[in-house]
Amino acid sequence: MSTKRLLLDTLLKQLPVSEEQEQLPSLRVTGLRVALTILTIPIAFVILLPFAYLVVWTFWGTDIVGVLRGEMTGQWVASIALDPEWQQSLAYSIILATVVAWTGSLSLSIHFYSVRYSQGRLGLIAFGTVVLAILLPSIIYAIALQTVASTIGLPEIVLIFVGHLVVIMPIQYFVLESAQEGINSEVLYAGTTLGASHSRNFWTVYWPQNRSSIWSAAVVGFFLSFDELVIASFVIRGPFSTVPKKLWDRIDSTNDPAPAVISLLLFILYVLQVLVVLSIRRWNLKRRQLNG
């Protein structure tokens, strides 16, 4: 497999795109293709425009909104990286997003594994519960969570964890669900028939088959949690603030390129994790080729 092919495959595995969709033969409808090309090029330009601006804004900065400074500088990156408040916010957001993302990914994996063994409509009920949670605006949930929790007296960290978890899990659900077709139930049943406990079967049979989609659910969850603002706006009142909340609080007071720097850091983080996964897959592929 070429590096280009492996990179595309790695990207696809991190998205809710199945192999069938990727392998679908292309249709030849020339007139429509020309029309669509003319239509999609400007849309693609508009979609990518903010990203291009963020890159420029990170290194040029602005004094007045929309007016870039004359010379390129790394001062904005340095000021964010060296500022203790930003460091604290970044660390808080990264730790929170990591814990939330893996909690969601793991509990959903346990759910999808167990549903294969359970009779009845538990899977369907779970699906309904998750879909309805997506459809109701999270602002309503945020105010409900804040109001109820302040009555009970729950700490802020618990609230933000719970809020993020229920916001990201429905999305993770769809990422993991799209990969379930590729998992062979017979291999799972063989494991339990041969005497393996469910926990052993989960870790040694189900997990290796589902590793890439669990990872991609965690990645999606991480970015969603890191970027979450609705719950954070209602819940966070103390000194520890997540990055989006901190950016939102400064919205009227400053015009420095902090959002651009953070965004670029996020993008680099994403590219890095794709490269790490790609290297692991290449290494696995080489090892398999060596073993024949």
Place this chain on the structure above:
Amino acid sequence: MRTNGVKFGSSLLIVQFALLYWLPLLLWTVLFAPQFAGATGESAPFWNVLWITVRVCFLSTLWSVLAAYAFLLMWLLSRRLREVILVIMVIPLVIGFLARNYAWIGVLSTSAGHSLMPGLLYSELGVYVVMSTIFIPTAFFVLLQGLSSVSAEMVDAARTLGASDRRILWRLVIPLTFRAQLLAVLLNFAVALDYFVTPRMIGGGKLPFMSMIVLTYFNTGNIRMASLMAIDFLLAVVLPALGLCILVLRRRERQSGF
């Protein structure tokens, strides 16, 4: 013992959502709804705000799904472009929500006397454009999921039976992905209802969205008014949400057979 473990595992998600999502929502509704429900019309511009929210969300969602469908058709028509389309769709999802809005302010701003898209900042059209750029990638992936109902075997069979690619597109692909289009509109619309950052930053406060009003009341200490608006908002969206949920469940039942 082993069966109990599996039962626990398969109920885990339901228990998690019941405790962490539905219980706070239910308690809040039971505690506050009787005091507030129906009173918003007298004390706040509830219906006006709801109308603005629904109108902007629906139009930007509709346009986004149409644009995403154009990308989906490009995906189908050109195998070589699939990688490019994928990259175009992934980048906006990775760069962060707030930063994207800040970037749009910079792009649309005319402080230097020139702008790539003059007149869009602090206008309703600007809000449509920016919201669309966020929804197009998400709609694209929902549509791509819907494409799984079209298999390579179906396309091959149609070709063997003498159908042209144009006919395959109109008679096979578009009808089979119709449900996904509907789903993309509804899911994006549900997400859009939550928006407050884009209308505030790009609309410049001219478009009062429901979430923004609730948050403003909450931040200014008017918890009663925030709860009041939120409960009426819940009453306004709960029935359509339930209807959609039933639609999605039926579709799933038909597909999976259980």
